[in-house]
Amino acid sequence: MLLLRRGTVSLRRSAAASLAAARCASSGSVGVTVPLNFWDGERRAxxxxxxxxxxxxxxTGRVLCHLEPCGAEDVxxxxxxxxxxxxxxxxxxxxDRARIMIEAAHIIESRREELAEMEVVNNGKSITEARLDVDSARLCIEYYAGLASTLAGQHVQLAGGSFAYTRREPLGVCAGIGAWNYPFQIAAWKSAPALACxxxxxxxxxxxxxxxxxxxxEVYAKAGAPEGLFxxxxxxxxxxxxLCLHPDVAKVSFTGSVPTGKKIMELASKGSETSDSGAWWEISSAHIPR
Incomplete structure (x- = not known):
């Protein structure tokens, strides 16, 4: 068993309190009782x-929390x-988008140890790997923040002195579906490029x-992102x-097993039949047993 710190912790509602509580996290001592869903800028039951x-x-095999699944109304x-x-x-x-993303990266950096320790409890990996995961998440957000102001279309020269131009336009609401092995890191990997664009x-x-x-x-919200952005x-x-069938979802990005990826593509294609914009898919396949 990997012991990080002694003591018993119950995570609280606010962003500051939950992250502060995580600072004292240790395997076998944390019980999560607050809602784990989040929309409209706050945790939701x-x-x-x-x-x-x-x-x-x-x-440890002990119960960490009791998960409340989201139904159709919640989604x-x-x-x-x-x-x-x-x-x-x-x-x-x-x-402007880059400034908020950079602020989110700064918050992650300032709370590196807190987030890493909570990832140990959440996932079971070593504290050394968890710290690297948090660093990777921060660097990913910083990287795409740097690209946010450089995204542009093209000027295309045509015959006879005419020209055409292209514009890069965001898709809308993107859905991200993560895997168990890099929980915090994958959330950053999927959100950072979507938000930057x-x-x-x-x-x-x-x-x-x-x-x-x-x-x-909560980090994005504290950084100044509008309510509902992530x-x-x-x-x-x-x-x-x-989530995949929702007509207002414009893109689905999934990391997980090949059979699940096939199912997600099938569902998303059905959802696109009732959508105005169609659907895009990004499937990152990995043989993940859970």
Missing amino acids: SQGKYTKDSVYEPA DQAVKSAKLAFGHWSKLSGM GNSMVFKPSPVTPVTAVMLA NVVQGGQETGSF
Whole structure:
């Protein structure tokens, strides 16, 4: 068993309190009782009466929390929140988006140890690897923040002195579906390029590692992102299906197994039939057993 610090901790509601509590996190001592869903700028409890699933701490096998899965109504609320934020975020200049993303990276850097220790409890990896994961997440956000102000179309010269030009336009609400092995890092990998390009996101972490993605949502909110820019919905296959089928989701980015990736492509294509913009997919395949 990897012991980080002694003591018992119960995570609280606010971003500051939850991250401060994580600073004292140790394997076998943390109990998460606050909601792990996040939209409209704050943590949210599921609106339906669904059976809560036990989430086990990998290092000890004890129950870490009881996960409230999101139903269709919850997913719809999260997507609506993201759609509203997209209207504002997409109109900002790339430089303005970059400033908020850089501030988020600074917050992650200042709380590196807190986030890493919570990732140990969440995922079971060593503290050394967890610190590297947090660093990678920060660097990813910094990298795409640097690209935000450089995104531009092309000037195309045509015959007879005419010309054409192209514009890069954000897609809208993007859905991210993460895996269990790099929970915080994958949330950053999926959100950073989407946000830099002017999109908003609804992210669903793996149901076996649900804790740290919502901490990233709180970081973005504290950095000054508009409410609803990055939202988190929890749950398993059913929640993922609601997200992929939602007509207002313009892109789905998934990391996980090949069979699940095929299913997600099928669902997203059905969702695009009722969407005005169609659907885009990004499947990152890995043979992940859970």
